[in-house]
Amino acid sequence: MSDGATRVLAGLLEARTGQQLQVGRRWRLETGLAPLLRSHGYASADALVSHIQAGHDHALADAVVDALLNNETSFYRDQASFALLKDKGLARLQRERGAGRRLAIWCAGCSTGQEAYTLAMMFADEPARWEGWTIDIVATDVSRGAIEAARAGRYSHFEIQRGLPMAKMVRWFDKEEDVWVAAPALRQAVRFQQRSLLDAAPHPGRFDAILCRNVLLYFSSSLRRQVFGRLASVIAPDGVLMLGAGETVIGNTEVFVSDFECRGLYRPILPEDAWRAA
Numbered sequence: 259m260s261d262g263a264t265r266v267l268a269g270l271l272e273a274r275t276g277q278q279l280q281v282g283r284r285w286r287l288e289t290g291l292a293p294l295l296r297s298h299g300y301a302s303a304d305a306l307v308s309h310i311q312a313g314h315d316h317a318l319a320d321a322v323v324d325a326l327l328n329n330e331t332s333f334y335r336d337q338a339s340f341a342l343l344k345d346k347g348l349a350r351l352q353r354e355r356g357a358g359r360r361l362a363i364w365c366a367g368c369s370t371g372q373e374a375y376t377l378a379m380m381f382a383d384e385p386a387r388w389e390g391w392t393i394d395i396v397a398t399d400v401s402r403g404a405i406e407a408a409r410a411g412r413y414s415h416f417e418i419q420r421g422l423p424m425a426k427m428v429r430w431f432d433k434e435e436d437v438w439v440a441a442p443a444l445r446q447a448v449r450f451q452q453r454s455l456l457d458a459a460p461h462p463g464r465f466d467a468i469l470c471r472n473v474l475l476y477f478s479s480s481l482r483r484q485v486f487g488r489l490a491s492v493i494a495p496d497g498v499l500m501l502g503a504g505e506t507v508i509g510n511t512e513v514f515v516s517d518f519e520c521r522g523l524y525r526p527i528l529p530e531d532a533w534r535a536a
Contacts, residue, residue: 259287263307267326270310274323275400276456276485277476290325294318324403328476331369332420334376335471336503339522343467344380346520347498351466352387354496360392364465366455366489367473368397371408371448372417375440377469378447379430396460398453405452411440455485459492466494472502479510486511490526499524 267287268279279287291303298318300306310319334340348361355361365374374397381393399405418427418438431438451460455473459465468489474482490513493499499514500523501507507514507524517525 259303263304266307266311267303267322270319271323271326275327275454276478276481277327278478279326287326291322294321294325320402324401327401327404329369329401329404330472331372332417333372333422333426335373335421337421339500339503340376340380342520342522343498343500347467347500347517347523348380350496350519351498355466359390360394361467362394362462362465363396363467364460364469364492365395365397365448366468366470368399368404368408368450369401370404370413370417371397371411371450372413372421373397373469373471374408374448374450375411375430375444376421378444379426382430382444382447383426393447394449394462395447396449396451398451398460400452400454402452405450408448408450409445411445412437413440414438455488459488463492464494465492465497467498467500468493469500471500472505474510475502475505482510486513490514493526495526495528497525499526 264279264287271277271279287303291306294300295303295306298306300309306318306322309315310322351361363377365377368374374395377395381388381391397408399408412434413431414437418431427438430441430444432441433439449460453460455470470485470489474485477485486507489499490511498517498520499507507516513527514524515527517523
């Protein structure tokens with residue numbers, strides 16, 4: 259693949275999704291595009307790029323962007339983080355929202371749905387604790403293909419085994435030939451939407467908890483700050499933000515701080531934080 263084609267593809271990915279094609283991820287150009295080259299009959303990636311640049315096939319450009327995205331995910335990814343969210347973050351929100359008994363949670367950059375379904379299982383596995391509550395889980399991703407896969411809730415044997423305990427697999431998924439399909443009740447517990455982090459937030463537009471995991475590390479520092487600002491504008495003042503295990507707000511934003519009650523989670527900065535720092 260020529261350097262020119264590489265630059266075009268990197269520019270297309272960043273323009274559509276905000277993600278930068280870093281040097282360590284350029285292997286995806288070859289592996290990710292190979293199926294498209296075969297299915298569309300292109301002899302090389304350069305020929306594919308030339309066709310995209312002509313601007314006559316928007317669907318193909320969308321497919322190229324999808325192919326270049328990193329949809330790596332799994333159920334209960336970083337189990338300690340989900341345990342922290344359940345035992346500390348959600349416990350505090352449960353106390354604070356006891357009168358209205360309603361929670362809105364946004365799983366941003368949800369990929370093929372495993373983390374969103376993990377959330378749904380967390381609530382469904384404790385029916386007595388959440389009896390009478392309305393739990394609204396909305397999950398978004400920029401990839402149309404990922405969202406379609408998430409809505410279908412169909413996972414290969416390899417995917418279903420990654421992080422999902424056997425008891426939960428049997429309870430929440432049905433075996434259909436060589437795939438495992440999420441039970442209707444589980445699929446109905448999550449609203450999946452194709453949406454970029456650069457777009458407006460999904461309904462209801464104000465969230466008690468936001469999961470944005472292993473997404474922002476692919477953004478430039480300036481765009482990362484912009485996205486953090488957008489997240490801060492739609493999270494409740496006492497809400498919790500959950501990032502990936504290797505991510506932090508430190509040095510990336512001034513609108514979120516470490517949650518001193520739930521170390522490992524983050525919360526929007528409040529006026530009293532300035533007073534504490536003074």
